[in-house]
Amino acid sequence: MTSQITPVPDLAESKALTIDWRSLGKVVAPPEAPPVVILPGFGNDTGDYECPFGDKDAAIATALRNRGWRVFVVPLERRDWLNVGRSVLSRDYWTSNCTCDPGYRWYLNRVRSTVDMARCECLCDQVDLIGHSAGGWLGRAFTGDPLGFDSPPATPDVPHQGVRTLVTLGTPQRPPPAELGRDMTGGALRWVDVQWPGAHFASAGLRYVCVAGRSVTADRNAPRRTLARYAHSSYSQVCGDGHAEEGDCVVPLSSAHLPGAKNVVLEGVYHSTSRVGTYGQPAERPWYGSDTVVDAWAQFLV
Incomplete structure (x- = not known):
């Protein structure tokens, strides 16, 4: 399998690769490939991926299964996302000082249950996480x-024992600078990025692909109801000032990569399966x- 890969210049965090996905051959999972666990994005449900x-x-889960992966979503x-409202009534939310508790604890508990189920059913020690949109930064958390964890870590520099790879797809990896806009997660995203910055566990063996x-x-x-105008509004929520930023129509490139990760750019690819x-x-x-x-x-899971 070969692909055309060239550097993308001037990305803020680290040098990225642009991959010509239109010319790639089909990737096949090796027999020993860990199962894949898909982490849905904000507002999404299991059906969006199944x-x-x-x-x-048309499902991402089907595409991966057709290539030999065992997939769990x-x-x-x-309606489960209404649970995020648990933090909205707190002072921490409005001062951007939230952590993942309590607003996202329910989500992390679901991830843990799914990871444990995948490892048990597939009789394996590790899984690969695929986090779409907010599922990516929640995967980092x-x-x-x-x-x-299976057992308490000896040091804070040890990642979850059951995760081999974290792939993020169109993930806002950090909030906008405080002077340009508020963290729409009430501080939870900022907290994650401070606690585990960049490819934080790469030296411990965790692989990151953004x-x-x-x-x-x-x-x-741009005229109203155009993609360019919509992108400006969406990018601005993520990075502060979205004008002239490039991205997937929801998340700008400048926010989607992590220092130290395998950072990838896909030309002509949009954020979601939905309009x-x-x-x-x-x-x-x-x-x-x-x-x-x-x-x-x-290909980075092979």
């Missing part, structure tokens, strides 16, 4: 959260989980 819009053949319903799409350049002056601003309408554009796109990052 059977989006009633079409199982963290079980979520859309899971790898370092001692409450999810994938970002480059499909839309934001423009604050921007919705969960119920198919985008009909290539996204990270499209059958034609997954090989670009699945």
Whole structure:
């Protein structure tokens, strides 16, 4: 299998690779490949990854299974995200001083249960985590959260024993600078990035792959209801000022990579399987989980 890989210049965190996903051959999981656990993004549910819009053949889980991976998706319903509201009423939320407790503890508990189930059913010690959007930074939290460990870590520099790789797909890895905007997670994302900055556990053997799409350049002056105008609003929530930023129409490149990780850029790839601003309408554009796109990052699981 070969791919065309060239450096992407001037990315803030570290040098990235752009991969021509259109020219890749199909990646096949080796027999000893760990199972994959998919961590849904904010507002998403299990069906978005198992059977989006009633079409199982269009699912990221199906694409990976067709390549030989054993796939588990963290079980979520859309209404489960209302649990984040547990932190909204706190002073910490409005002063951007939240941690993952209590707003996201329920999510991390679901991840732990799914990881344990995958390891048990597949009779293996480790899994590979695939975190889409917010699932990526919550995956970072899971790898370092001692409450999810098999046994208490000897030092804080030891990651979860059951995770081999963390792949993030269109993940906002850090909040905007405080002077440019507020952390929309109430500080939880900032806390994760401070606790476990960059590819924090790379030296302990955890592999990090951060994938970002480059499909839309934001423009604050673009006509309303255009992708460029939508991207400006979305990028600004993530990085502070989204004007002229490039990204996947939801998360800008400048926020999607981590220092020390294998950082990847995919040209023409969008954030989600659904139309921007919705969960119920198919985008009909290539996204990270499209059958034609997954090989670009699945190759790093081989």
